[in-house]
Amino acid sequence: MKIAILGTGNIGSTLGNKWIKAGHTVYFGTRNPQKPEVQALIKKLGTNAHALSIDEAIKSGEVLLFAIPGNTMDETITAHAAALDGKIIIDAANKITSPVIDSLGTFAAQTPKAKLYRAFNAYGWENFENPQFGSNTADLFFCGTDGESRTTLEKLIADVGLNPVYLGGTDQAPLVDSLLKLWFALSSGQKKGRHLAFKVLT
Numbered sequence: 001m002k003i004a005i006l007g008t009g010n011i012g013s014t015l016g017n018k019w020i021k022a023g024h025t026v027y028f029g030t031r032n033p034q035k036p037e038v039q040a041l042i043k044k045l046g047t048n049a050h051a052l053s054i055d056e057a058i059k060s061g062e063v064l065l066f067a068i069p070g071n072t073m074d075e076t077i078t079a080h081a082a083a084l085d086g087k088i089i090i091d092a093a094n095k096i097t098s099p100v101i102d103s104l105g106t107f108a109a110q111t112p113k114a115k116l117y118r119a120f121n122a123y124g125w126e127n128f129e130n131p132q133f134g135s136n137t138a139d140l141f142f143c144g145t146d147g148e149s150r151t152t153l154e155k156l157i158a159d160v161g162l163n164p165v166y167l168g169g170t171d172q173a174p175l176v177d178s179l180l181k182l183w184f185a186l187s188s189g190q191k192k193g194r195h196l197a198f199k200v201l202t
Contacts, residue, residue, distance in 0.1 A: 003156075004029055004061025006054060006076070008038055010125035011092060012067035013045075015160060018128065020048045022159035029057025055080060063088040063152065065120070066103070070095035073103040081110040088149045092120035094180065101180075102173045104144075117144030117153055118173040122180040124187065124194040131161040131197065138197030139165045141179055143172035165200060 003019055005012045006029040016026040025048045030038055033051035042049045050060075058064060058080050068076060070093045077084065089111070095101045107116050119142035120128070131138040140162035144150065150166065157164040167175055179198065187196045 001025070001152075001156075002027065002060060002062045004057040004064045005067060006030075006057065006064065007067035007093075008041055008051075009067060011120065011128070012065065013041055014125045014128045015065065015067070015120065016049065017045055018160045019156065020045050024048070024156075024159070026050070027052050027057040027060045029054040055083065058083045058087075061087065063090065063156065065090045065092055067092045067120070069093070070101065070103075071097070074106055077103065077106050077110055084114055085111040086113045087111075088115045088117070088152060090117045090119050090153065094121050094177075101177055104170045104173050108170070115145040115147075115149035116170050117142055117150075118170065118176045119144070119153065119157065122176060122183055123197055124183070126195045127197045128160055128162070130195065133195075133197065133199075136199055137161065137163050139163045139199050141165045141167055141176055141198070143167045143176050144170055 001024045003024050004027045005016050008028050008030055020026050027050045029052055033053060038051045042051050064087050073093050089107055091103050102118050104116050104118060107114060127138055140157045154164040186192050187194050
């Protein structure tokens with residue numbers, strides 16, 4: 001599968017690495033593809049990793065992961081809305097200073113044909129690099145469009161090594177985001193460390 005990742009920080013690079021190892025092709029979209037740090041990442045990840053402009057990456061990907069700073073989300077969506085429409089879009093960015101920290105509403109208004117998901121935003125990157133806790137595999141809670149595209153996302157979550165747990169449609173984004181608050185309360189507030197994740201036990 002062709003995956004475009006906007007953002008080359010810890011979240012984007014860690015997920016990109018996992019997906020490349022699973023056999024996918026990853027296009028990193030960045031404002032400066034020739035930046036030495038970006039080129040070093042591409043060299044490290046191998047021949048299935050590519051650095052492109054944001055516009056080129058969006059056009060190349062079947063699935064798009066947004067892992068850019070939250071305060072740049074609205075302008076990025078607006079600038080590329082036409083190219084984004086119809087894609088499978090994963091919103092992993094957090095608009096920390098905004099009352100609503102996800103961007104699904106903006107996507108829905110500007111890319112009405114896109115399949116939208118909220119995922120990969122409630123854990124630190126360390127849990128994507130190593131989702132195992134002894135004999136337990138961390139759960140990844142997500143929400144968004146039901147149907148074939150959901151199956152695609154669940155496969156990508158499993159490719160990272162996580163167990164996908166579906167919480168419902170895009171209206172459940174606040175529930176997904178509440179896990180981010182819990183994660184920070186435990187990892188930082190209670191000083192339990194960043195390698196911390198959640199698991200459903202029944």
